[in-house]
Amino acid sequence: MASLKELKLRIASVKSTQKITKAKQMVAAAKLRKAQAAAEAARPYAQRLEGVVASLATSVGKSDSAPRLLAGTGRDDTHLLVVANGDKGLSGAFNANIVKAAIARARELTAQGKAVQFYLVGRKGRAVINRTFPGKIVGQFDTSAVRQPGFTEARAIAQDVSDRFFAGEFDVAHLFFSTFRSALAQVPTEQQIIPAAIPADAPAASGAAVEYEPDEESILADLLPRNIAIQIFKALLENQASEQGASMTAMDNATRNAGDLINRLTIEYNRSRQAAITTELVEIISGAEAL
8 A cells, every 4th residue: 555655746746737638628729719710611612622623524534635633544553641640649549540540541452452652741640650551651741840730731742742643653642631520529531632533423514505714624734733732731720620629628538537536546545644543543542551
């Protein structure tokens, strides 16, 4: 059994930890409101742009004249998994869930005989992915130098990934991130960004006579790189909101657990102190009776 001094030191230590987790929870809650507003504001534009690209792609199809970012390489042999996660911990299972989804997809592709490569945005997933798929990380974009990754970083990532595609390093690119639902729910999401995926429910070309100036291929050649950057930017914003929500929830749970531990240690301390006092009283009474 721990001594009274040890119990007292443990209680003081847990109380200090509780103050830290409470402060972290309040900081995450303050940042969450701004991050959530930014993520929700970016969704309509990203979805609308994706719809416009899908509509034009339906008209053009994956013909020889279609831009390469739409038509692809004609192969499906090498897949690049762009995994966007954070640079910091203390955010519950936020980073682990994204990496877990990417690894599950990589194993599925490997089982189908496909080659898999990883491109990491953020630092947290590197150790796990490198241990599971050694030597498969071909690129990484470090976001630790900026407080909040924005469109400048998203455009740089999109440019780097596109250059690797045009260099023939891979055939298909998938983006992994966490979609923010609430402070309690963040959903790991996979999205194909290269070549542009045409949804099954994309609106078909209408019978109305529509003339594009310039032609559809030229418009797509400009919109497709922009769409990749916008989708990555949306993923970064979703990740920021998800990370703060997960951090707030994790720190709230940690604060509650610290409170429960303090209560248990306090009860144990009081019982030990009471037992020590009782023992001293028994010794004093026994000594008095002996006289």
